[in-house]
Amino acid sequence: MGLLAYRSNGTPVVSVYLDDEEWAAECLNGNRDLLMPETGKQAVPKVSRLGNRFFSHKPGESPEGGTAPESDDHIALKILALKAARAAGW
Numbered sequence: 001m002g003l004l005a006y007r008s009n010g011t012p013v014v015s016v017y018l019d020d021e022e023w024a025a026e027c028l029n030g031n032r033d034l035l036m037p038e039t040g041k042q043a044v045p046k047v048s049r050l051g052n053r054f055f056s057h058k059p060g061e062s063p064e065g066g067t068a069p070e071s072d073d074h075i076a077l078k079i080l081a082l083k084a085a086r087a088a089g090w
Contacts, residue, residue: 003082005034005043005055015045015053016079023053038063048075 005013013034018026026032026045034043036057043055050072056062 002036002043002055003078004037006037007033008035014082015055016082018053048072050076052076052079 003015005015007013015023023045026034032042032045034045034055035041036043036055039057039061041057041061044058045053046056047053052072052075054075
């Protein structure tokens with residue numbers, strides 16, 4: 001699970017910074033222009049059980065060929081770290 005994807009032109013897209021309309025548009029667009037940073041494969045927008053937005057590979061397209069779920073706590077900590085880094089000017 002990742003918080004970051006890229007457009008094919010290299011523009012970064014951070015899941016937790018998309019507003020509700022932008023997120024809905026990405027979720028409904030089957031031809032979305034979002035790519036996973038590690039592989040360049042299409043990114044799939046998803047929402048965790050706790051409501052956290054993230055991107056993942058399609059089944060079978062992750063680097064190891066499978067999916068490895070992250071806990072809700074792990075995702076929440078990644079979001080908090082991202083927001084803290086951004087607030088600090090990074």
